[in-house]
Amino acid sequence: MIGPESARPPAAEKWLARARQEFQSADVDNARDAVAKALTIAPADTETRLLAGRIALARLDYAEALRLLKGVAGSEAAGLRGRALWYKGDLDAAADELEAMLDDPEVVDDWAKSIAKLARRGAGRVPFTLSGGLLAAIEMPHVNPAAPFFVVPVEIDGESALAMISTGTGEVVLDSSTRKEPSWVSLRFDRKIEVNDVPALTQDLSGISKQIGAPIKALLGVNLIRHLNATIDYGGRQFVVRSFSPPAPPDATRVDVAFIKGGGMVLRSSLGPDKTVQGPMLIDTSMTFPIALDKEGWKKAGFEADGLKRVEQDPEQKLKQGVVPMLRLGALEIPKVPGVYGAPLQAVEKQLQLDLDGVIGAGLLAYFRVTFGDGGRLMWIEDDSAMNKVLQGSEPAPSNEGQAPAAPADGAGPAGAIGSPAPQAPPSPAPASPAAAPKSPPPAAAPKRTPDQ
Numbered sequence: 399m400i401g402p403e404s405a406r407p408p409a410a411e412k413w414l415a416r417a418r419q420e421f422q423s424a425d426v427d428n429a430r431d432a433v434a435k436a437l438t439i440a441p442a443d444t445e446t447r448l449l450a451g452r453i454a455l456a457r458l459d460y461a462e463a464l465r466l467l468k469g470v471a472g473s474e475a476a477g478l479r480g481r482a483l484w485y486k487g488d489l490d491a492a493a494d495e496l497e498a499m500l501d502d503p504e505v506v507d508d509w510a511k512s513i514a515k516l517a518r519r520g521a522g523r524v525p526f527t528l529s530g531g532l533l534a535a536i537e538m539p540h541v542n543p544a545a546p547f548f549v550v551p552v553e554i555d556g557e558s559a560l561a562m563i564s565t566g567t568g569e570v571v572l573d574s575s576t577r578k579e580p581s582w583v584s585l586r587f588d589r590k591i592e593v594n595d596v597p598a599l600t601q602d603l604s605g606i607s608k609q610i611g612a613p614i615k616a617l618l619g620v621n622l623i624r625h626l627n628a629t630i631d632y633g634g635r636q637f638v639v640r641s642f643s644p645p646a647p648p649d650a651t652r653v654d655v656a657f658i659k660g661g662g663m664v665l666r667s668s669l670g671p672d673k674t675v676q677g678p679m680l681i682d683t684s685m686t687f688p689i690a691l692d693k694e695g696w697k698k699a700g701f702e703a704d705g706l707k708r709v710e711q712d713p714e715q716k717l718k719q720g721v722v723p724m725l726r727l728g729a730l731e732i733p734k735v736p737g738v739y740g741a742p743l744q745a746v747e748k749q750l751q752l753d754l755d756g757v758i759g760a761g762l763l764a765y766f767r768v769t770f771g772d773g774g775r776l777m778w779i780e781d782d783s784a785m786n787k788v789l790q791g792s793e794p795a796p797s798n799e800g801q802a803p804a805a806p807a808d809g810a811g812p813a814g815a816i817g818s819p820a821p822q823a824p825p826s827p828a829p830a831s832p833a834a835a836p837k838s839p840p841p842a843a844a845p846k847r848t849p850d851q
Contacts (some may be wrong), residue, residue, distance in 0.1 A: 406446075410439035414446050419455055424678030426656040426662045429453050444470060451478045456656040456664075458775060460486040473502035477510065481660045484513055485621070487525050493517035508567070509599075514581045516597050520582060523595040526625040528641045534590035536637045538630075541612040545686040546764035548630060549612060550637045553586040559615035562606065563630060563637070566682030566757075567619040568661030570596055573603040576615060585622075587639045596622065617684070620663050624774030630683070632764040643771055650769070650778040651728035655816050656683075657774070658750045665777070668726045669699040669755065677755035680746065685759030689722065690741035695755035696720065703739045716740040725762075727779055735762065 406414070417432035433450045440446060449467050454463035455478060461484040466629050467475050480495035496514040499505055541549050541560075548563035550682045554572070564571075572583070577600045585591045598616070629638035646652070656664050666676045669691070675698055679689075693703040699722045700800035717740040725732045737756070767780040 406443055407439050410436045410443065410446065413439070414443075414449065417446075417449055417453070421449065421456075422678075423676070424656055424666050424752065425660075425676075426453060426456050427654075430457065444472075448474060448478070451475070451482075452659075453624050455482055455660050456658050458485070458657055458660070458773060459754075460826040473499045473505050477505070477507070477575050480510065480514075485660050489517040489520045489523065489525075493504070512599050513569075513597070516580045516582070521593070522599070523582060525595050525597060526622065528591060528625070529594065530586075530592050530633050530641070531590040532641050534588040534639045536588050536639070538632060538635045538637050539612075540635065542610050542633075546632055546760045547610050547612075547686065548632060548637075548683050548760055549610070549614070550587075550618070552603075552616065552618075553589075554616060556586075560612055561616040561618050562610070562614050562684065563623065564617040564621045564682070564684040565623060566680065566684050567617050567669055568621055569619045570598040570622050571601045571603070571617040571619065572598045573607075573615045574600045575604070577603075587626075587637075591639050591641060593622070593625070593627075613840045620661060620774070621655070624770060627770060629767060630763070631767040632760070634767065638769075643773070644769055646771070646776075647767070647769055647778050647780055650767075650780045651730045653728040653777045653779055655775060655777055658752050662746075662750045662752070663774075664750075664752065664754075665727070665758075667755075669695060669722055669724070671700070671724065673726060680750075680751060680754055680757045681763075682757050683760045683763060685741075686761045686763035687741070687759045688735050689725065689737040689756055689758055689759075690743065691722075691737050691739060691756035692743050692754065693739070694753075696737075696739055698736065698755060699723065699737075706739055709738070730779055730781070 413432050413436035417429045417436060420426075420429035420432060430450075430453050433446060433453055434444070436446045447470050451463045451467040452469075454466060456459075460482040463488075464479060467479050467482075476495045476499040479636060480492050480499060483489075483492035483495060486492075493514045496510045496517070500507065500510055500514065536550050536552075538548065538550055539560075541547060549560055550563065552559055552561045554561075554576075569584075570583070572581075575799050577598065580597070580599050582590060583598050584594045585595050585596055601617075603614050603617070607618075627640035629636070629640075629644070631637070653665050658664050663681045664678050665681065667679045668674070668676045677695065677698060691703075693697065696703045696706065699720075701720055703718065706720045709717040709719055717738050719736065719738050722735040722737050723733065725735045741755065741757070743754060746757075769778040769780075770776075771778060
């Protein structure tokens with residue numbers, strides 16, 4: 399098979415370079431078109447097929463990823479096939495590929511090691527099998543008035559518990575005090591919808607419980623949230639679970655989502671006055687900052703990171719803060735979004751092999767009703783009535799002055815995204831703006847909604 403750059407036809411090289419660039423910016427659809435052009439010219443080129451496989455996996459097109467990677471040798475190809483097979487539900491074949499990848503002495507992948515063991519013990523299981531009713535609406539308690547944490551009640555193997563929605567984590571993660579090793583569990587929501595054969599990893603969650611101020615026994619990762627066809631409505635205090643893919647809600651904007659390495663939920667957003675300049679942002683609901691940007695992200699927003707104001711209460715003097723004039727999500731324009739610079743994003747970028755502009759956290763999403771559709775490939779985002787009042791100037795924006803939102807984790811989660819929240823960040827007075835992390839639950843003007851999808 400063609401491998402070296404020198405053996406690749408010039409036209410194929412140009413298309414491959416374009417596909418790489420577009421994939422790096424999470425422009426997955428255009429990257430797919432570009433890599434298809436390269437494959438037409440050089441169908442046996444190994445590097446092109448590997449990139450095509452990564453793109454297909456990001457689009458959750460598992461069959462296409464496996465077709466593109468068939469016969470491609472090496473641990474990288476085995477790892478991509480293993481992920482595609484795992485998310486597809488072909489457990490034995492996933493274990494074969496992941497174990498083959500782990501046989502490479504240069505590969506260190508704790509997620510793959512745990513998942514391979516789970517897959518071997520999962521014979522006959524069908525992951526994420528839903529049963530019961532069509533819909534369950536669960537009240538989301540606001541457990542911490544200082545910052546928005548997306549906490550929901552759930553039954554784990556029949557025992558009641560509190561779980562945190564953590565889209566920066568790929569799989570469900572259980573507190574290691576209740577499970578000593580990865581296992582298969584069942585989850586039940588509001589005694590109406592049960593999810594059987596849920597793969598769950600383990601981690602010490604005591605630090606998260608202490609930070610939040612509530613006994614968190616599980617993190618609900620993004621792959622579960624996708625299967626639940628979920629709606630997260632922090633302002634309405636409601637988490638909705640469905641056994642069907644919901645239709646588009648009225649007056650919602652659509653945001654397409656990609657899943658890098660199958661587990662890192664990424665969207666494209668513009669941060670400055672030029673709508674055409676977009677970049678990739680990771681969605682991590684375990685982070686309570688509205689947004690955390692790297693140097694390039696702040697530059698797109700119109701600022702030099704070195705010129706931002708330091709967070710005076712930060713004992714390590716690493717964090718800086720500023721206000722993004724305009725953040726765009728789909729057709730939604732959100733003005734004056736407070737953000738930080740200095741959060742540890744490099745480990746996440748390395749794990750995802752992606753050049754992120756930053757991370758969007760719960761401090762922003764708490765102001766919107768977010769619904770996942772098409773198996774998680776898109777989000778419908780609806781304005782919250784409290785947010786509308788702030789935007790119209792009829793109500794002052796809440797401030798988190800004196801409070802301490804959590805930063806992203808300094809490390810990667812099991813599926814290549816951000817893991818659990820880091821220890822509490824130093825207090826940072828955020829400028830008053832519609833997207834500031836709420837000091838208390840959103841204003842009473844935000845009605846509790848009755849699910850209609």
